[in-house]
Every structure is written in C-alpha cells, then in structure tokens.
Amino acid sequence: MKPTIGFIGLGLMGKPMAHNVLRAGYRLIVWNRTPSRADDLVRAGALRAASPQETAAQSDLLVTVVSDPPALEQVLWGPSGAMNGLRAGSVLIDSSTVSPELAQRVAQACLTRGVDFLDAPVTGGTWGAAKGELVFMVGGPPETLDRARGLLETMGQKIFLLGPHGAGQTVKLGMNLLLALEVDAFAEALALVTAAGVEAERLVEVMQSSMGRAPLLDVKAPLMLKGEFPASFPLRLMHKDLRLALDLAREHGVELPAGQAAYATYSKVKDSASDDPDYSAVLRFWKMKHD
Numbered sequence: 001m002k003p004t005i006g007f008i009g010l011g012l013m014g015k016p017m018a019h020n021v022l023r024a025g026y027r028l029i030v031w032n033r034t035p036s037r038a039d040d041l042v043r044a045g046a047l048r049a050a051s052p053q054e055t056a057a058q059s060d061l062l063v064t065v066v067s068d069p070p071a072l073e074q075v076l077w078g079p080s081g082a083m084n085g086l087r088a089g090s091v092l093i094d095s096s097t098v099s100p101e102l103a104q105r106v107a108q109a110c111l112t113r114g115v116d117f118l119d120a121p122v123t124g125g126t127w128g129a130a131k132g133e134l135v136f137m138v139g140g141p142p143e144t145l146d147r148a149r150g151l152l153e154t155m156g157q158k159i160f161l162l163g164p165h166g167a168g169q170t171v172k173l174g175m176n177l178l179l180a181l182e183v184d185a186f187a188e189a190l191a192l193v194t195a196a197g198v199e200a201e202r203l204v205e206v207m208q209s210s211m212g213r214a215p216l217l218d219v220k221a222p223l224m225l226k227g228e229f230p231a232s233f234p235l236r237l238m239h240k241d242l243r244l245a246l247d248l249a250r251e252h253g254v255e256l257p258a259g260q261a262a263y264a265t266y267s268k269v270k271d272s273a274s275d276d277p278d279y280s281a282v283l284r285f286w287k288m289k290h291d
C-alpha cells in the first residue's frame, strides 16, 4: 500500500506540487494557514487537517513548502506545530528555501524524535511545479532519499543528492544568486539600451541568436518588455533568498560584491511595491529613477 503523504504550505509552489502527489494516487492530508487555499485539493480528494501537528501525526512522509525561515519555524515549532505530531519512523521533507543552518537544526530535532529528514528545495518555477518537472536539490543521508524518492518523482524529474543536511539549501541559494544576478543584469542592459535610443526588442533579438534558448529569454524577457510582472516567483521571496545567500557568504568569509549590489536594487523595488510582483519587476528600479 502507498504511504500517506502530508503537505503543509499550499502557495504558488506547494499547491501544484500537492496536486501531483494526489494525481499519483497517494492518500494526501493537507494544511495551509489560509484554509481556503486547500479547497480545490480537498474537492479533488485530499483530506484537510486542523493543524500542522494533526497533519504530521497522520503522515508517513510529510512535505513542507512555506515562505521563509520564520514560516518554517512557525509550522514546525509554533502552536500545534508539526514537530510534535511527527511519528518515529516517518520522514520530513522540507522543500522551502531556508538557511542551511535552519535545515541542520530541523535535522537535529528530527533525529531526537527518530524521524528522518531531508532538505529538498526545488528549482523550476511554478510551471515546473505544475508539470511535475521540478529539480530537487537534496541534503541528507542517501538511505533517507531512497525512502522519499518515489514521492519526489511525482513532483520532479531530476533529484540531486548534494551532501549532508543543509547542502540542498546551500546549492539552492547559489542557484538563486545566479538567477537574481541574471535577471538584474538583463534589466540593466535593457535600461542602458533603451536610454541610448535603441528599442528593447532589438537587444532581445540579438540575445536570442547569440545566447540560444534560456528561461530568461523564453519566460521572463517577453513579460519584462511588456512591463508585466505576474508573480511566478515573487520578488519578496527572491529578496529573502539573496539575503540568505549574503548571510551564508558572510558566515564563510566570502565577498559577493555583485550580490550586494543586486540586493540593494531588489530591496529598493520591494520597499516601494504596493503589489506582490514577480522578481523580474526589478526592472522597475530604472523606472523609479525617472519618475
């Protein structure tokens, strides 16, 4: 019989991931802080739990996908938190992006309860989540990954085991530093080219023939040219990940001058946003300067 899966956090990423688990025929128990976000999953056959603790108590494998470190601490250790519900012998998989240090703390807390843990943040965006084509970056023991692999394969197409607990988060922060700088660099180039009197589309045409197909060109550039920023990966979360990457760099005595500069740019846009845009809205930085 298939194991029972618990799912906590049904945001832009968590919800499509949970749908794929349900479609794969698992018994699924869900909890989300805003209960209405679980309604369509419940209609599709998932069971609704009253708290993170109740979700954990019924799960053989429990997945968490929440915003940031405080959110993860809240669902694990807050009132009716999941940590108190987890049964010995179960597996906790955290697919939020948090600090490697928090991942190691969660692993330690799990160890004392006889629970196996993996940090397993993802890359691939909301479209990858919907198609079940995410890439998992995993930290933890290979035996634990063996227990979780079948479940992860319902949500993703590639699974990288990168080292001990925290290694998944470390690589994820490296990946997002790269993405943040790439989109920021594109926005800078757009600002420069258009200010110098050439249409933005011309830059993109040249990029297309010199750089080939890439997520930046295929997905972000067309929306950025239109000035449309529907949140696929919210800017507030990329901002959080840059902060986590800079913290990690400081811990290890590594300087990230480009990362610092990008953080300042993303911070300015975040502080002045009245909506919840995608991180490609970093382009607004240059508009703000002219307004």
Ligand code: NA7
Pocket: 008, 009, 010, 011, 012, 013, 014, 032, 033, 034, 037, 065, 066, 067, 068, 070, 071, 072, 074, 075, 095, 096, 097, 098, 232, 233, 234, 237, 238, 241
């Ligand atoms: P979203 O769409 O902002 O969703 C965030 C989820 O986290 C959502 O379910 C939130 O519940 C939940 N959340 C946030 N804060 C809390 C607290 N304090 N307690 C309980 N639950 C909370 O983010 P994404 O799905 O795009 O991303 C999720 C993670 O993957 C994140 O780490 C990214 O960097 C990568 P709500 O529905 O608001 O009640």
